[in-house]
Amino acid sequence: MISDSQPTRRRRSQCRGAWLFVALLSLALGPVSFAATARPPNFIVIFVDNFGNGDLGCFGSKLHRTPNVDRLAAEGAKFTSFYVSSGVCTPSRASLMTGCYPRRVNLHVSAKGGAVLQPLSPKGLNPDETTIAEVLKPAGYATGIFGKWHLGDQPPFLPTRQGFDEFFGIPYSDDMTKDKSPDTWPELPLMRGENVIEAPVDRNYLVKRTTEEVLRFLERHRDRPFFAYIPHTMPGSTANPFSSPAFRGKSKNGEYGDSVEELDWSTGEIMAALKRLGLDDNTLVIWTSDNGAVRRNPPQGSCAPYKGYGYDTSEGAMRMPCVMRWPGRIPAGTICDELCSTMDLLPTFARLAGAAPPAKPIDGYDIRPLLFGQAGAKSPWDDAGFCYYRLEQLQALRAGPWKLYLPLEKKIGSAAGKGAAKPASLELYDVRNDVGEEREVSAQHPDVVKRLLAVAERARGEIGDLGRPGKGQRPAGWVENPKPLLPGKQL
Numbered sequence: 001m002i003s004d005s006q007p008t009r010r011r012r013s014q015c016r017g018a019w020l021f022v023a024l025l026s027l028a029l030g031p032v033s034f035a036a037t038a039r040p041p042n043f044i045v046i047f048v049d050n051f052g053n054g055d056l057g058c059f060g061s062k063l064h065r066t067p068n069v070d071r072l073a074a075e076g077a078k079f080t081s082f083y084v085s086s087g088v089c090t091p092s093r094a095s096l097m098t099g100c101y102p103r104r105v106n107l108h109v110s111a112k113g114g115a116v117l118q119p120l121s122p123k124g125l126n127p128d129e130t131t132i133a134e135v136l137k138p139a140g141y142a143t144g145i146f147g148k149w150h151l152g153d154q155p156p157f158l159p160t161r162q163g164f165d166e167f168f169g170i171p172y173s174d175d176m177t178k179d180k181s182p183d184t185w186p187e188l189p190l191m192r193g194e195n196v197i198e199a200p201v202d203r204n205y206l207v208k209r210t211t212e213e214v215l216r217f218l219e220r221h222r223d224r225p226f227f228a229y230i231p232h233t234m235p236g237s238t239a240n241p242f243s244s245p246a247f248r249g250k251s252k253n254g255e256y257g258d259s260v261e262e263l264d265w266s267t268g269e270i271m272a273a274l275k276r277l278g279l280d281d282n283t284l285v286i287w288t289s290d291n292g293a294v295r296r297n298p299p300q301g302s303c304a305p306y307k308g309y310g311y312d313t314s315e316g317a318m319r320m321p322c323v324m325r326w327p328g329r330i331p332a333g334t335i336c337d338e339l340c341s342t343m344d345l346l347p348t349f350a351r352l353a354g355a356a357p358p359a360k361p362i363d364g365y366d367i368r369p370l371l372f373g374q375a376g377a378k379s380p381w382d383d384a385g386f387c388y389y390r391l392e393q394l395q396a397l398r399a400g401p402w403k404l405y406l407p408l409e410k411k412i413g414s415a416a417g418k419g420a421a422k423p424a425s426l427e428l429y430d431v432r433n434d435v436g437e438e439r440e441v442s443a444q445h446p447d448v449v450k451r452l453l454a455v456a457e458r459a460r461g462e463i464g465d466l467g468r469p470g471k472g473q474r475p476a477g478w479v480e481n482p483k484p485l486l487p488g489k490q491l
């Protein structure tokens, strides 16, 4: 393992050297060439867990106090047709990291055919795939992940082997605790780099400590471009979300609301640090969620005004609240309803950083025209179509305002996976103007139905469908004899 990590370190210092060299050279050559090689923007992606569209004040919540994210929206843009590629954690995160549909990188199902990776999974994000961190590093970026990874807990799959200089957080979901599988799963590990520093971690303090780590990272890297990926652990996967004592019992929505308000506090701390460090104007901040709020009884999170909840292919599960802020570049106080997705972040960041995109095919698009509010800018997904997959199954498509639900003999449901499969009929909705999907309009728009069915067939060929591999799919990573992550053990 030592021989593995040394070249990585060497590459990193060479990259930093290269960036400094370019910066110094441009200073020597005068202001014109300096402008051409000016410091590229920093990127901060705040990616909360199992959080619904209707959970933020700026997206309509009357229950939660989220002044810091609301301010972010007032100073930036709200994206109201921003999608994750899956209603569950692992596939959704795989797409953000790689710019690909989960099926393309084979993380749409776990090693056991389930929805997400579990502890000691032999499967993980293939180290041969190119992550956002690996795109940005050669352009001189410092890269850190703070929160929850969930793309494999075995050494070759960890973020430190996938382009991140730093990792502080948990390797998978906050509910994957030893008591669920006492014979095999370890206590929930808190990791720094590749070491387990505590187990079990006290989940009450995860958001607070993660925030403090982010602030230190910003401080340390204020003089060079950075990518801070902050996949917060909360509200998370338990029915009793965690928060630190300063927030516990303070919201109007129980433990869920307390954790939402602590996430908002965290955002405020990060924004204040950017201002203090003079990085405010050159940092693109993106705030969104990995999938919608989960259906609970009594209800906790809200996906309003969309139908459904997390874990399936409903709008509630996959259409996320999203705010982007970059003063002077993203027009303040605007709303963009063009379809875009977490898969677009990698190619967009690559262009903004002047970095080379991955060599292998990806699914996302450069959406700079949408970010910058260019007049008449249209979603690149309107032609290609956006696919909604549940596990192995293609279930729906969107292009422009239209969402088509495919007719399926056995539609895989949300809670119980394959066991819950039920027949589903073809339905078409205008999800731009009828966001609650109240008017089924397939009979009025046969041309749209025909076009989207053709898009579905193209997607099946490339990405695949239930029982049908796609020609563009690539293998996931795989290890034999997976081992638990334990304290005091060097990997």
Ligand SMILES: [Ca+2]
Binding pocket: 049, 050, 088, 089, 290, 291
């Ligand atoms: Ca999730």
